C-alpha cells in the first residue's frame with residue numbers, strides 16, 4: 001500500500017512546488033540549476049530556488065553566493081527551547097519571517113534561499129513546524145518553487161515544506177539511485193513522480209518497481225563538467241548546450257513550461 005507523507009495545502013497546490021531528489025552525486029544540483037534557467041527563460045516568474053542540501057551546491061551552480069542560510073535560525077530556536085526559553089516561542093515565531101526574508105536573496109525574475117547546515121541533531125518538531133509555516137508563507141509569494149534536495153522527500157517534508165506537489169527523481173547508472181527512487185515511490189503517490197535519467201540510457205535502468213516512466217535523458221556533457229569543475233555558473237552555458245537542451249525538452253514533455 002502506498003502511504004503519502006505529503007499533506008497538501010489547498011491554498012498553494014495550484015503552483016508547481018517541485019523537489020529534485022535522488023542519491024548523492026546523481027546530478028540533482030546540475031538538473032535543478034538547468035531547470036531553473038529554463039523556467040526563468042520561459043517567463044515563469046518569480047521563481048524561488050531553494051538549496052536544501054546542507055552541502056549547498058545550487059547557489060554556486062547558478063553563479064551566486066549565499067551570505068546567510070536558514071539553519072542558523074533553526075538552531076537559535078532549538079537552543080532557546082532547550083534552555084527553557086528566555087525568549088518565548090511566540091517571540092521567535094514572530095522573528096522567523098524576518099530571518100527568512102533576511103536570508104532570501106531577491107532578483108527580478110528569481111530569488112533563492114539556502115537552507116545551510118544545521119549543528120543541532122535530532123528531532124525538533126516544533127522548530128521544524130515553525131520554520132515550515134514561515135517557509136510556506138514565503139512560498140506563497142512565488143509562481144514556481146524548485147527545491148534541490150539532499151536525497152529523499154522526508155528531508156524536504158521535515159525541513160522545508162509539506163506542500164511539494166511534484167518530485168523529480170534523478171537517476172544515474174547506479175543501482176543505488178534506482179533504490180532511492182523505489183524508496184521514494186513507496187512513500188508518495190507515484191503520479192507525482194517524474195524520473196530523469198542522467199548520463200545513462202533508460203534501457204540500462206533495471207529493477208524500477210511500479211510503472212514509472214522515464215521522462216527524458218540528460219547526456220554526459222564535457223562543457224558542463226568543465227563549467228562545474230571550474231565553479232562557473234551553469235546559467236552561462238551556451239543555449240544550445242546538449243544537456244541544457246535535454247532539460248528544456250524534459251520540461252516541455254512534463255508540462256512544466
Ligand SMILES: Nc1ncnc2c1ncn2[C@@H]1O[C@H](COP(=O)(O)OP(=O)(O)O)[C@@H](O)[C@H]1O
Nearest residue numbers: 024025026027028029030219220221224225228
Ligand atoms: N550530464 C552531466 N554531464 C557531465 N557532468 C555531469 C552531468 N551531470 C552531473 N555531472 C557532474 O557530476 C557531479 C555530481 O553532480 P551534482 O549535480 O553535484 O550531483 P548531486 O547534486 O546529485 O549530488 C558534478 O561534478 C557534475 O558536474
Ligand SMILES: [Mg+2]
Nearest residue numbers: 028029053057
Ligand atoms: Mg547537490
